[in-house]
Amino acid sequence: MKTWVWVVIVAVILAVSLTVGVVLLTRQPQGNVAYVYVDGELVYQVDLSKVDQPYLYTVNTPYGTNVLEIAKDSIRIADADCPHKECVEQGRLKGSPLVCLPHRLVVKIAEDDADSVSR
Amino acid sequence: MKRALTKRIVIDGVLTAMALAIWVVEAQIPLPLPVPGIKLGLANVVTLFAMFALGPLDAGVILLVRIGLGSVFGGGLTAFLFSLAGGALCYLLCLLLRLVVKDKQIWVLGALGAIAHNAAQIGVAIALTRTTGLVVYLPVLVAAGVITGTLTGLAAQASYLALKRTTLLSRLKGGASLPKEPDDVAGEEDETEKKNQK
Numbered sequence: 001m002k003t004w005v006w007v008v009i010v011a012v013i014l015a016v017s018l019t020v021g022v023v024l025l026t027r028q029p030q031g032n033v034a035y036v037y038v039d040g041e042l043v044y045q046v047d048l049s050k051v052d053q054p055y056l057y058t059v060n061t062p063y064g065t066n067v068l069e070i071a072k073d074s075i076r077i078a079d080a081d082c083p084h085k086e087c088v089e090q091g092r093l094k095g096s097p098l099v100c101l102p103h104r105l106v107v108k109i110a111e112d113d114a115d116s117v118s119r
Numbered sequence: 120m121k122r123a124l125t126k127r128i129v130i131d132g133v134l135t136a137m138a139l140a141i142w143v144v145e146a147q148i149p150l151p152l153p154v155p156g157i158k159l160g161l162a163n164v165v166t167l168f169a170m171f172a173l174g175p176l177d178a179g180v181i182l183l184v185r186i187g188l189g190s191v192f193g194g195g196l197t198a199f200l201f202s203l204a205g206g207a208l209c210y211l212l213c214l215l216l217r218l219v220v221k222d223k224q225i226w227v228l229g230a231l232g233a234i235a236h237n238a239a240q241i242g243v244a245i246a247l248t249r250t251t252g253l254v255v256y257l258p259v260l261v262a263a264g265v266i267t268g269t270l271t272g273l274a275a276q277a278s279y280l281a282l283k284r285t286t287l288l289s290r291l292k293g294g295a296s297l298p299k300e301p302d303d304v305a306g307e308e309d310e311t312e313k314k315n316q317k
Contacts, residue, residue: 001219006227013234014265021259025154040249086155096255099155099248102197106250 027095031111034075039104048073063103138165138185157263167275204243205236229272233264
């Protein structure tokens with residue numbers, strides 16, 4: 001194949017994935033209930049619209065701990081005892097779930113009844 | 120024959136050491152991005168270079184040993200699973216692609232290989248956390264893979280093409296034409312050192 005064909009293929013993949021990716025990651029979460037999962041098991045849930053005072057919630061997983069900072073309509077991972085703290089870098093939860101892979105922890109926002117629907 | 124095998128082991132070992140050093144240093148520099156799992160993947164420069172300069176078998180050995188030792192040098196089991204899945208899928212795709220690309224298109228293997236690598240890692244992340252929702256990260260990781268993969272691919276391509284103009288590559292690969300004169304052996308050591316410094 002000619003080089004320009006490869007350039008077009010790679011450029012198209014880049015343009016499409018970048019557009020879709022930015023849209024997915026910056027969209028506002030649907031719903032107001034935050035669900036915290038470890039190993040795919042629901043360990044904690046909170047209705048973010050009903051939080052008056054910001055508070056910290058510590059999740060102890062079999063692999064380590066993560067500290068969640070929960071405020072009105074906002075949830076983020078404030079601290080973790082993993083080496084790279086990539087989960088902390090992710091900031092406030094927006095369109096995509098917060099993930100801490102070493103601790104198998106996922107935080108996501110969904111409608112109130114999303115959990116029962118997904119079952 | 121025995122000497123050719125020894126030479127091959129030594130060259131693969133040197134390249135593995137380079138890849139491992141790059142990998143370890145890169146792991147110490149976290150990128151402050153809001154998306155987990157984006158990295159430059161600089162160690163893949165060595166794998167790609169080896170695939171063209173030495174052959175797929177050598178590249179595979181270098182990749183596997185680097186991943187194994189990398190998890191010992193501070194990656195841990197989680198990192199090992201991610202590296203292995205990403206590395207294996209990337210390697211398999213590159214095996215196919217190398218049959219259709221020309222020398223000046225090695226960067227394509229970097230770009231598409233990085234996509235395969237990142238897609239496999241998302242797969243592992245979904246399996247580990249049992250959260251299919253993580254697939255929303257796929258497009259961004261694909262985009263990041265295209266960018267970083269093109270850069271590392273270009274680096275591998277440049278190294279390969281530069282060395283191809285010398286006699287070094289044929290001497291690296293061929294066990295048949297072993298240098299007899301001490302001058303040649305000295306020259307080879309110099310080249311290896313230069314590569315290490317890069």
